[in-house]
Amino acid sequence: MTESELAAFLNSSNHYLPQISIDCVVFGFHDNQLKILLLKMKGLDVWSLPGGYIPQDEDVETAAMGILEERTGLKEIYLEQFGIFGKKERYTKPFMESFFKKNNIQVPENHWTLQRFVSIGYYALVDFSKVNPTLVNFTEDFDWYEINKLPNLAFDHDEIIPKALQTLQLMLDHKLVGFNLLGEVFTMIELQSLYETILGTKLRRNNFQRKMLSLGILERVEKLYTGAANKAPYLYKFNDKVKNTEH
Amino acid sequence: MTESELAAFLNSSNHYLPQISIDCVVFGFHDNQLKILLLKMKGLDVWSLPGGYIPQDEDVETAAMGILEERTGLKEIYLEQFGIFGKKERYTKPFMESFFKKNNIQVPENHWTLQRFVSIGYYALVDFSKVNPTLVNFTEDFDWYEINKLPNLAFDHDEIIPKALQTLQLMLDHKLVGFNLLGEVFTMIELQSLYETILGTKLRRNNFQRKMLSLGILERVEKLYTGAANKAPYLYKFNDKVKNTEH
DNA sequence: ATAATATTGTCTCATAATGAGATAATAATA
């Protein structure tokens, strides 16, 4: 971020809806684990959710989509609003102040970024392997964290993440969660691991497979030969019937 | 609303979070039907959801609760956030303009109430028989409407209500919806009707009763003698185990 | 080649849940 970009941002108050922000919990699936994309705030040992503000001339959902597209490099991301975080005190001010101080950025006491913000929570489901995070604005690093090994979090993001997970768990049977988190093809064990990591429970291989196949949404493709000394598993994909549905 | 109250409201812009509003879908159960509380906008043949703004010094949820307590006369209302309505164009301006015009209220073109608003949707579950609606601000009437016999609605409230219903349907098996919508005691048929009107489907009496009793959340109280020429049904209440849980 | 090993894909069977009809109990009224 250049000097002039910074100045423009600090003066962009009129461009955005005041006192409203968006926070996104980006879920990905890697190494059989559900993970969340976090950004490190420049100069602080603190991580935060990808987020941003809503331009006056954009729909809220468009703004959320824009924030995510910019940060993940993906298009047409699956998004779901799961909560709003509207307590009077959400620790935005102290975090922003220490951030500005650490980075030698001078802002007036009443600067718009130090005001109270109501945050709209969205969660996104992305194909981990296709994500190519970009560092924007005030972030100096990104990383994927396992849901139960989270680092030091900014603001009230430690309240936001559990609520997002809870909503995802609730939606697991209603929406086609796997469709958005997995790649084009996947093994039954991968699908099972996804369910297990989201629900936080172990499932039985035989019964899980029976159940999934009975839903009639999977199509068996070729086998996956990994070189392992055992029977090769089939690969599956979601069938066409599913692809034309809302997920 | 007196002249001075009106003037105070029109000038209260600084008191509220700008460009954010709350809309509440209040569900009640009466005559075996799921109903929604709507308010008639003074001077217009248009009904709207109970709503309001968020004071700078209140949590969002507190504000939502306050709005509902004021309008329904109830305390400790069950509330759940179900969506946000953040399109650029939500028809707030034209509705507010025609409302002001009809009521001979002069406001400048750039008045805060005519700006774009992002609305936070909450739904409430209330005991119909305990509600005692109060007419506040710009409303001249209130009424309960069946979910599929709604009148002419203001703003984008015709988008908000279906989304609220959809969320309620989804929550029916997860949260104890009946606990908040029914009175202290109720018959099995009433509970069944509640499920039917929420889901929009017919259920079988015998199997519904078997299912509900197997959940172990109901306690059979006395019988209800209505004078009808048939076997009197039992009354039930939710048992103590349930009352100490979150609903 | 053949055996051993680690998985994967199915099968089986007991148990639980559900769908759908049938029957018994009961609170009035005729």
Next chain:
DNA sequence: TATTATTATCTCATTATGAGACAATATTAT
């Protein structure tokens, strides 16, 4: 006392689920 309209259960076929067992197969070791 019979009739009627419900309510509360019961029954039984069907389907879904939990849990263990076993056959198939892709490699490595012998």
